[in-house]
Amino acid sequence: MPETERKNLTKSAQIGTFEIEGNTVRRADASPLRHNVRKDSKILKNRRKQMELRRTARNRERALYMSPVYVMFLMVCTSVLFSICGIYIYMQSQITNHISSISSLESEIINLRSDNDETELNIETSTDLDYVKARAFAMGMQYPDADQIVYYSVDETDYMKQAR
Numbered sequence: 001m002p003e004t005e006r007k008n009l010t011k012s013a014q015i016g017t018f019e020i021e022g023n024t025v026r027r028a029d030a031s032p033l034r035h036n037v038r039k040d041s042k043i044l045k046n047r048r049k050q051m052e053l054r055r056t057a058r059n060r061e062r063a064l065y066m067s068p069v070y071v072m073f074l075m076v077c078t079s080v081l082f083s084i085c086g087i088y089i090y091m092q093s094q095i096t097n098h099i100s101s102i103s104s105l106e107s108e109i110i111n112l113r114s115d116n117d118e119t120e121l122n123i124e125t126s127t128d129l130d131y132v133k134a135r136a137f138a139m140g141m142q143y144p145d146a147d148q149i150v151y152y153s154v155d156e157t158d159y160m161k162q163a164r
Helices: 003-011 034-064 068-126 129-138
Strands: 012-015 018-021 026-028
Touching: none
Parallel strands: none
Antiparallel strands: 012 018, 018 026
């Protein structure tokens, strides 16, 4: 080997299409051979594929690994979720029951009001006021005189309940 080549080998090391000289400063090789470039690009592609496959395998392993703490956390979350769903279903059934009881009470109120109205109408129609008036005069009752009538005034703050 000539002396200059030996010095170059000691001072630099050639990697791929880059040449490292002295320090780690890289610069492109001035004259790469075509078959070496193809071979190097195939090797780089193969290495990249292998690295990608390794990364994918590591990611799959990480995704499949579940620690006991994580499993417990998921169990607690699941039980809380099911509890909330159960409470929701229970509340919905209670609301449905209350709505049905309210509707039955409303229908009962409607029936009672119609019965009351019917009874009141019967009472009003069954009483003959002319007959009552004639019987009252027969027993000695008479209309009130002017001095027997008393008028009174009510303040706005006072009120009076009037029965029907």
